Amino acid sequence: MTVRLYPFQLVEPETLAAALDAVAGRDGDARLVAGGTALVPMIRLGLVKPDRLISLHRLPELAAIRRDGGILELGAMARLADIHTAPLVREGWPLLAEAARRVATPAIRVSGTIGGNLCYAEAASDPGPALLCLEAEVRIARSVGGRTVPATDFFRGFYETALQPGEIVTAIRVPATPGGARSGYVKFTSRSAEDRPLVGVAALVVPDSSGRWLDARIGLGGVAPTPIRARRAEATLRGESPTDAALRATAEAAAREAEPLSDLMGSADYRREMIRVWVRRLLTMLRDGTRSS
Ligand SMILES: Cc1cc2nc3c(=O)[nH]c(=O)nc-3n(C[C@H](O)[C@H](O)[C@H](O)COP(=O)(O)OP(=O)(O)OC[C@H]3O[C@@H](n4cnc5c(N)ncnc54)[C@H](O)[C@@H]3O)c2cc1C
Structure with a gap:
């Protein structure tokens, strides 16, 4: 099989505001890229032909895994491998750590992000069912303000999410696992x-x-x-x-x-x-x- 690469411009914003500006409605097909494990194969197969790729890699604040009171906050760019190994997640949200561990191969987990997993919206996601059980919420930024959507409402259909054009998922917030729970x-x-x-x-x-x-x-x-x-x-x-x-x-x-x-x-x-x-x-x-x- 011949693999054809289509030309695109790579944009690497250094602030969330610049990233939002880059995805804001312009002509052409601009796509965000996180780990690229889902998007790059689609580009290589010609299933999508973006003329601009907007990388979120230069936004370290989106990669944090931290506790906010009783809530676990995963930056959208948190990598699946880090979610699986983080002591905070393994101890407090073991269901999520286990689901992250089951995604594909180590090579995909080390690049693939939790935000990319949700936004790809594949029916056969491993973290998806765990996040639904844990009643997670998805934080979304847009050029003016932002919004929070329950994970149950984020998934809309076959490879379809609640994201509107120009929006970026910034974090996934996961409430504390109930005391005494088994998962x-x-x-x-x-x-x-x-x-x-x-x-x-x-x-x-x-x-x-x-x-x-x-x-x-x-x-x-x-x-x-x-x-x-x-x-x-x-x-x-x-x-x-x-x-x-x-x-x-x-x-x-x-x-x-x-x-x-x-x-x-x-x-x-x-x-x-x-x-x-x-x-x-x-x-x-x-x-x-x-x-x-
Ligand atoms: C061979 C193979 C095997 C796989 N196996 C599994 C598996 O076993 N289990 C599983 O769950 N998944 C699997 N996947 C799917 C996928 O690789 C992972 O779900 C991964 O987590 C995607 O994350 P990423 O950061 O690489 O996303 P990317 O490829 O970078 O992006 C995916 C999509 O999300 C959008 N996006 C990314 N980040 C954001 C953001 N912050 N805001 C808005 N939109 C965003 C992108 O524009 C793109 O449309 C597999 C993929 C491949 C190629």
Whole structure:
């Protein structure tokens, strides 16, 4: 295959204001580039042909991983490898650290950013379901003011987000994990372990002293046009004892709630079956304490 590179201008702003100015409506197709792990292959394949690339690399303030009170604030340029290894994230938000660790290969994690992952808006994102479970919010800057959007509203459709032209994601804010919570992320791939998930399942449950689950949250990736919360499935568990029968019913509800597509990795029916298997397995592991990130 011949790879054709299309000419583009590279812009490297040194302030957020300059970056916003660079993306503000002008003629042509300007694209932001973070780690480039998703965008550069698309350019090489000619799927997008931007005439300007605006790099966010010279904005170190966008790469910070820090605590703001009880909230974890990840700069949009925080790299997946750093999110996985940061003690702050591993201790306070282990579900997110685990999901970041499961993205592709070390080479992609060392360049790929959390902001790029969200903005690429791939249905089969690994961090997506974890961020939905953790009820994260997305901070967005624009030339005048800014706004904050819940992650559930940020994903709009197949590779589509709530971002408007001229906007830049600056941070992802993740509320404190509830006290006593158990959480985990499992990723099932049908070919290689480094693939995108055929089905990704994130779950967070909060048991009480009698073993009932006060809260149960389930995020799914790869099984609908966007990462989703399986809210009807969650409702079957909240306030209930997680018996084997209850977990089977929850997994069945999650499989019904999904809207999987068929592709080269697997058919829609196979994906539904894998949801049944992996939702039940993960919830069982969380109940039995055999897996908790
Ligand atoms: C071979 C391969 C395997 C992959 N496997 C996985 C996987 O297993 N799991 C997974 O989750 N993902 C996977 N990905 C997808 C992707 O590489 C990662 O999701 C990565 O995190 C993207 O981040 P990036 O910084 O490289 O984004 P970029 O490629 O730089 O950007 C992606 C998109 O987001 C936009 N963008 C980036 N930052 C911002 C911002 N701050 N504000 C507004 N828009 C922005 C860009 O304009 C572009 O449209 C894979 C990709 C490849 C090529």
